[in-house]
Amino acid sequence: MLTNFAALEVGQHLYWQIGNIRLHGQVFLTSWILLGALLVFISLGTKKMENDPKGLQNLLEFLWDYIRDLARTQIGEKVYRDWMPFIGTLFLFVFVSNWGGALIPWRLIKLPSGELGAPTADINTTIALALLVSLSYFYAGLSNKGWRYFEYYVHPTPIMLPFKILEDFTKPLSLSFRLFGNILADELVVGVLVFLVPLILPIPVMFLGLFTSAIQALIFATLAAYYIGEAVEEHH
């Protein structure tokens, strides 16, 4: 039983077939459970808002303030308000996914194929998030500056043009692979250690995993905000 419990399955998925479409079921299952928990938590905290915050409302206000500071420092005073919900959602989604994947003993739930884990350990999720960030910063730049957005590509000199075009591809690539790689690697390391030494030794690595998970969420949100801020920034 112990070997079964500690077995590793990499690159196996629980496939859902809807018509011609194939989905990774385990990603959606865990994301629905985690997002459901997040939404319940938030609904409970915002149910009775008071001017004098108590309990959960305090925590949510702290979170809100944290996200606002993040968005404001990266995007700038002028337009951070428009992008704060998006940045905050990215942060919360990645954070909840990472921590949910690390803290909840999903392995106890048997699936016919694949296993439950952090939704961010699936490349589809991270590419989806990274592409949303790409679309967002294009939209932010174009909606704020119109065609002048493309001045950014030749700023400060036209020599920068190929590099800036290249950047548009490397940004989503690095965003998605950084998150995917970190979370998957953490899961693998913990899995391998649990498989080799099932007692005590994996615990520090698990704590390290929690740390990495939180840092990755912060990095993803900060970079997304930074890209949007870069796109709306006025050059003089």
Added chain:
Amino acid sequence: MLAFNFFGATEGGLFDINATLPLMAIQVVALTYILNSLFFKPVGNVVEKREKFVSNNIIEAKNKLSEVKKLEADLLTQLQSARTEAQKIVSEAENESDKLYKEALELANNEANASKEKARLEIESQTSAARDQLSKQANDLSELIVNRLILEK
């Protein structure tokens, strides 16, 4: 037991990209809207309302403080002027009383001098009257003596 199946497999693999990607993107966009109406807007309203309330209160308190300081300075100048006024009144009253005292003293002196003078005159006149009488009596007496002496002869 360690079933590593990275690439190559027709089924699965770590980099198996399929419809999960767009559906996850749609899910995240939907989550953005849900969280915006459920979390960011209500909490933002409450926090910003409180921040406005606090900053308004601070401004109000600052205004009140400056008003208090102005009033304090006002009162101080008023106190100063009242003090000088009082000083003036006191010194005026002192001068007045001094003057009155001097006048009264002078009056009394004059009166005293006058009555003294009068008394002196009276004494003088009485003295001269007495002297006259005395010399008259002396005359009479000498006359009487002379007469008596002459008559005896």
